[in-house]
Structures are given as C-alpha cells and as structure tokens.
Amino acid sequence: MSNYQPLPVEFKSGAGAWLTDIDGQRYLDALSGIAVCGLGHAHPAVQAAISDQAANLIHTSNLYRIPLQEKLAEKLVEHSGMEKVFFGNSGAEANEAAIKLARLYGNNKGIKNPTIVVMERSFHGRTMATLTATGNDKVKKGFTPLVEGFKHIPYNNLDALNEVAETTPDLVAVMVEPVLGEGGVVIPDETYLKAIRTFCDEYDCLMILDEIQTGMCRTGEWFAFQHEAIKPDVMTLAKALGNGVPIGACLASGAAADLFQPGSHGSTFGGNPLAARAALAVIEVLENNNLERRAKELGKRLLDGFKQSLSGIKGIKEIRGKGLMLGIELEKDCTDLVGLALEQNLLINVTAGNVIRLLPPLILSDDEADEIISRLSGLLIKYLT
Ligand SMILES: *Cc1c(COP(=O)(O)O)cnc(C)c1O
Numbered sequence: 001m002s003n004y005q006p007l008p009v010e011f012k013s014g015a016g017a018w019l020t021d022i023d024g025q026r027y028l029d030a031l032s033g034i035a036v037c038g039l040g041h042a043h044p045a046v047q048a049a050i051s052d053q054a055a056n057l058i059h060t061s062n063l064y065r066i067p068l069q070e071k072l073a074e075k076l077v078e079h080s081g082m083e084k085v086f087f088g089n090s091g092a093e094a095n096e097a098a099i100k101l102a103r104l105y106g107n108n109k110g111i112k113n114p115t116i117v118v119m120e121r122s123f124h125g126r127t128m129a130t131l132t133a134t135g136n137d138k139v140k141k142g143f144t145p146l147v148e149g150f151k152h153i154p155y156n157n158l159d160a161l162n163e164v165a166e167t168t169p170d171l172v173a174v175m176v177e178p179v180l181g182e183g184g185v186v187i188p189d190e191t192y193l194k195a196i197r198t199f200c201d202e203y204d205c206l207m208i209l210d211e212i213q214t215g216m217c218r219t220g221e222w223f224a225f226q227h228e229a230i231k232p233d234v235m236t237l238a239k240a241l242g243n244g245v246p247i248g249a250c251l252a253s254g255a256a257a258d259l260f261q262p263g264s265h266g267s268t269f270g271g272n273p274l275a276a277r278a279a280l281a282v283i284e285v286l287e288n289n290n291l292e293r294r295a296k297e298l299g300k301r302l303l304d305g306f307k308q309s310l311s312g313i314k315g316i317k318e319i320r321g322k323g324l325m326l327g328i329e330l331e332k333d334c335t336d337l338v339g340l341a342l343e344q345n346l347l348i349n350v351t352a353g354n355v356i357r358l359l360p361p362l363i364l365s366d367d368e369a370d371e372i373i374s375r376l377s378g379l380l381i382k383y384l385t
Helices: 045-058 067-080 090-109 126-135 158-167 192-202 223-227 254-258 273-289 289-308 339-344 366-383
Strands: 011-015 016-021 026-029 084-088 116-120 150-153 172-176 204-208 234-237 248-252 317-320 325-330 347-352 355-358
Touching: 026 317, 026 366, 045 172, 045 273, 067 248, 067 273, 084 090, 090 126, 090 172, 090 204, 090 254, 116 158, 116 289, 150 158, 158 172, 158 192, 172 192, 192 223, 248 254, 254 273, 289 317, 289 325, 289 355, 289 366, 325 366, 339 347, 355 366
Parallel strands: 116 150, 116 172, 172 204, 204 234
Antiparallel strands: 011 016, 016 026, 084 248, 234 248, 317 325, 325 355, 347 355
C-alpha cells in the first residue's frame, strides 16, 4: 500500500553506525532506524544470539512457559524498579496494554467513563486507541469515529493538568512521553515528571510513561524517568529493546501490576523465545559497556559541537538534546533537508516540520560523532546562508 514515501536509496548491509547501499556507497546513520538500532547495525552479540536461538527454538506461544521471556522480564524489572511485564511486538501494542490497564484500574473502582489525560503534540502509535491518544490531527485524519475516553492538554503545563482534574471526575491516568519525540524533541522542565507523579498520587490515577523512544539508555539513563528519581505506575518500551527484532513491553508496578488476570490480555507472538533472546543480548551489551553513561557523554559532545559549529548562523531557533536524542529547530520548515543530507551520505530525520531530529546509535565513536557534526553543520550552513 502507499502509506510510506520511501527515499530513493536501498540498503544492503550495515555495520555499527554505517549502512551500505546496493551500489556500495556508505552512509553515516544518525537516526538508527528511528531509535531502534541503539547498538548499531549487525552488532556481533545480537547477531550471535539471534542465530543461535533461531537454530534452537523461535516460537512456542504463551500457552507454555517461556524461560527466556521470564529472564527478560527480570532484567527489565531489575533496571527499572518496576514489578511486572507484559510483552507485545511493537510500541503501539505496548501502549494498548497500558491503556487497557488504565481502563481496568478505573472500572475496578466503579468509574463509569474512565478518562485518560494525554498531551498535545504527543505520539503514541497508529492503532485506533493509540492514534486517539496521539496529539497530532494528521495522524487521526479520516479515521473517525475515534476511541472515547481521552482528553488532551498542552505538554509541560501543570496548570492545564490541575485544571483538567477539576472538570474530570473520571480521571484514571495521565499518559506522557518524558521527551516529545515525533513532536519535535521537546524537553520539558526538569521537574515535570516529578510533578506529574505527585499529581497522580493526589488524584489516585496511574502515571503512564511512554518510554518507547526514550528508554533503553538513549537519554543518558536506562529510562528517562530516572533523571528525576521517580517511578511511574506503568511504562512502555519498544524501539531499541530488540535492536530491530520486533518486541514491545508494558511494565507496571504497585496496584497496576496485578490488574491483568488470566484472559485479560494477550498476544500470539508477544515475548517469544527469539524476540526475548534478542532483547536479552541487547541488555547485556548495554550493561557491559555502561552505554547509558556513554549516551550522556556522546550527547554532550554532539550538543556542544553543534552549538559551536552553528553559532551565529541565522535561521536556527534552538539546539537541544537529552543524551542521544537531539533536535535542531529551524525558523522555517526544512523537510527537504532529509533528502539533501542523504546526498551527503548522512541519515537524519525532520519531525514537526522544522526540527532536525538525530537519534544516533549509542555505539558511536567520538570520531563518528564529530563526523555527524561536520557533515550536518556544513549542509545547514549552505542551506541557511
Ligand atoms: C515509535 C513510537 C511509538 C509507536 O511505536 P510502533 O512500534 O511504531 O507502534 C509510540 N510512542 C512513541 C513515543 C514512539 O516514539
């Protein structure tokens, strides 16, 4: 179907932060398949784990115990401080599980019309419930009727949150991204998540964090909520969890962890031995190389580098980042930059119309980080002057 508009390039292989196309040209990847290949392409540990698992057992279904899935759940719990995990195959599915938990939480309390507060400019996926939760009209266009029970408020705005509480007695959850990803790499105030935590405690509703893009060490901590030393009730993961092998996870703690009972929810593929093995390999590499620290360090190098190389250039509104999630916001729309960068053998993304989004792999060398700065800065200076 015609729902994608792919760029005119066909990749044949990859290694680390580099992709090679069918003509043998090499490209520096500053996007990692949209924050998926955090360990870069063809990582030897992931490759070995998948190959070995494929040679033994790929799938059994959740009708039977899956020790690799249990081991993966334990690892995620260990790093996050959450308690229980449900596995699906994508971000949208992880968020569907989170939304169902919120509905159960409300319904179990006798709430008639459970309402989930979500944010303007957010992105949560493309299924009916997650596109309804998403705060972007383009994603919803043509798909009415939407799902009931969502209320949008401005991001990073606590007054709006308190206001909505006064008019919404059926509030069951607040669902939020720690940094708006698709929305333009928008970084909220340093105590935003903490304030939402306090709010959710006060109103007895679930704090749901969508860490699908921010999780797995990308922002300089294993999970972005750890920057604020709080813990959500529900957290969703996907993207980098399997380094390209599709897997999503919905983690819960406290009362939310015991809402699902046999029959409440399920997935045929979810957490199968192959996907679980891939994610376990990813976690082992992240652990052994302290990649959350490396993401912080690399993020600073890139941010400082861009600020220096682009200082005084007119047309640049802001350069911002949290770990290896970086945004360069221009005064004008710049979607055409993606194609221009491709011609310079550099893979970038533009989101929200005017924000260059960089999500490079965590295994980047210092030289490769500097190469991203010089290629993109050179292009931008030509583009803007
Ligand atoms: C990518 C993304 C999703 C959707 O994930 P899919 O795997 O495409 O369904 C949801 N939330 C956030 C924050 C994302 O970045």
